[in-house]
Amino acid sequence: MAGIYIHIPFCKQRCTYCDFYKEIVSAEQQTEEFVHALVKEMHLRKTYLNGEKITTIYFGGGTPSVLNFNQFKKIFENIYHIFSVDKNAEITMEANPDDLTVEYLSSLSPLPFNRLSIGIQSFNNHHLKFINRRHDARQAKEAVMNARKYGFNNISIDLIYGLPGQTLNDWKKQLEEAFTLHVEHISAYGLTYEEGTVLWQQRNNGLIRVTDDEVTLEMFDFMRLKMKENRFEAYEISNYAQPGFRSRHNSAYWQFIPYFGLGPSAHSFDGKSRQWNAASVKDYLKNIAENKVFFEKEIVTEQNFYNELIMVSLRTSEGIDLKMLKKKFGKEMYDYCLLNAENQIKSKNLVYNNDRLYFSNSGIHLANLVIMELMKTD
């Protein structure tokens, strides 16, 4: 069992908060060359997953919806030729709302996509403009309706809260709008100011009003309450799903299932080591064309593995499976974990139940601090 992640590193314009690796696409020629290199990479690394069955495929970005039908067709033909893909595989495409026109969705119909992740972020046109999104609220809603028309019954939308100047009332309205769309999955992220982004500069230059941490926490609590009322299960700090609609691809990351990452800046994991491709389209294309090494690699040490497990498991509703931790890292690390968790259990930030450790409703507010406390640092 394994996953494939394909990074499409192009966007039509730059959102002010984004630090994902992407370049501004200027011509179709650029994406043609890229798809050619991507297919070559697939063949060069075809043994990476040791013949494991592919159960999820995820096109992320950047903006995968800058590719056209023929480009996707070529990628899928090669995937299905090289790998054994499960017939029930979850196949997701991230898309920008303004790309999801009737014409585009109709052109994609023959392809095996069965899940869409739509980057809506907000239904407030003022906020959308401020963060330099390409779409408006009308296009966001139309995108979901068009996707339904073309048979998608597994739709996720992304939302951001804590935008500059955003009030709790505004966030309540965003959630109401989201629930009227009856999507199966919502990913909702608190805004972070990533170094080097336009938003980060705007904050440093005092050009924006940063939302108070207290208000952001109120937004988070309100969201969790409303998600529950609307039958969304909070299966990870930022991810909410209707029953049976958790993201299988992301859940596999959190369970350390191997995955094969293709494209510039994409990461791969084979169970023992991680590797990541050059975060530059230019270097990626050049090195692939010349059959040169285009990635870096590291063996995951036991300490790093342990820390990653703490970090990702605690963010999920299931929390840390201590039985599994003991089996994987031995009694010493199991005791170390419980010893470090002791204060947090006493302070009621963590719940210790049935050989699992997970956040209490109040502890989740201190997620980063608690996670740091449980990690091994020497």
Ligand code: SF4
């Ligand atoms: S479309 Fe997505 S990847 Fe591209 S700049 Fe905006 S947030 Fe970043």
